[in-house]
Amino acid sequence: MKIATWNVNSVKARKERLLAWLAKHSPDVFCLQELKTEDARFPLEEVRAAGYEAALHGQKTYNGVAILSRTPMRDLRAGLDDGVDDAQARLIAATVGDLRVLSAYVPNGSEVGSDKWAYKLAWLERLAAYLERHHDPGQRLLLCGDLNIAPDDSDVARPDEWKDSVLCAPPARAAFQKLVRWGLCDVLRQAHPQGGVYSWWDYRMLGFPKNNGLRIDHILATPELAKLARSAQVDRDERKGQSPSDHAPVVAEFAL
DNA sequence: ATGGTTGCTTAGCAA
Numbered sequence: 001m002k003i004a005t006w007n008v009n010s011v012k013a014r015k016e017r018l019l020a021w022l023a024k025h026s027p028d029v030f031c032l033q034e035l036k037t038e039d040a041r042f043p044l045e046e047v048r049a050a051g052y053e054a055a056l057h058g059q060k061t062y063n064g065v066a067i068l069s070r071t072p073m074r075d076l077r078a079g080l081d082d083g084v085d086d087a088q089a090r091l092i093a094a095t096v097g098d099l100r101v102l103s104a105y106v107p108n109g110s111e112v113g114s115d116k117w118a119y120k121l122a123w124l125e126r127l128a129a130y131l132e133r134h135h136d137p138g139q140r141l142l143l144c145g146d147l148n149i150a151p152d153d154s155d156v157a158r159p160d161e162w163k164d165s166v167l168c169a170p171p172a173r174a175a176f177q178k179l180v181r182w183g184l185c186d187v188l189r190q191a192h193p194q195g196g197v198y199s200w201w202d203y204r205m206l207g208f209p210k211n212n213g214l215r216i217d218h219i220l221a222t223p224e225l226a227k228l229a230r231s232a233q234v235d236r237d238e239r240k241g242q243s244p245s246d247h248a249p250v251v252a253e254f255a256l
Numbered sequence: 257a258t259g260g261t262t263g264c265t266t267a268g269c270a271a
């Protein structure tokens with residue numbers, strides 16, 4: 001079973017790339033982030049024609065997440081489901097077979113110390129509470145998406161340049177470790193323990209040509225599921241060419 | 257070097 005996650009940075013701007021990627025890689029489950037569009041404007045017919053069902057939690061202009069699946073999904077849940085008044089569409093969950101799948105777009109946080117930074121840390125706390133409330137580490141659970149955290153310096157091409165950023169600051173990394181301690185394994189790290197694998201390169205300052213990358217997109221799995229991982233990688237080629245997203249897809253194969 | 261680029265929406269925000 002092939003699982004993938006990709007921050008597309010606008011599904012409308014990336015429609016042709018998305019359809020081409022589906023045709024080429026045929027993931028069984030594909031988590032998407034930053035759709036930047038309402039559900040009614042998602043290219044549903046084209047995605048269906050490619051052989052996928054879609055669970056959508058869209059939003060105009062910003063955010064928006066989805067899960068695509070070749071087989072039927074059930075028990076869809078959008079949002080953090082905690083009663084907080086929050087208009088930002090950043091989480092959707094669905095069950096595929098006996099697998100619970102979460103597609104998450106964690107807030108970027110802008111600058112350390114800003115209001116957006118506080119929202120990021122609060123959102124991560126709410127995500128941890130969501131896991132406690134709805135799940136346990138004994139289940140087959142996948143948390144996929146743009147978590148906007150580079151867990152370790154080995155996930156950053158230029159650690160000194162990024163150490164004070166919202167992607168690397170200690171409170172963000174501590175929030176990631178809290179998810180790990182709860183019972184989520186970092187499947188991509190497991191496949192590349194030496195690091196040096198990146199999933200995002202800033203459009204600015206020639207980020208990709210200089211390979212000034214960070215690993216902020218993740219496939220996390222509960223322990224029994226992580227043991228079934230057979231491969232995990234970043235499709236770095238998707239970052240190349242005309243009109244790429246600033247993120248590359250992360251792909252993992254499971255013996256399921 | 258508070259720079260630089262992209263997308264959405266149309267001047268300014270978010271990343």
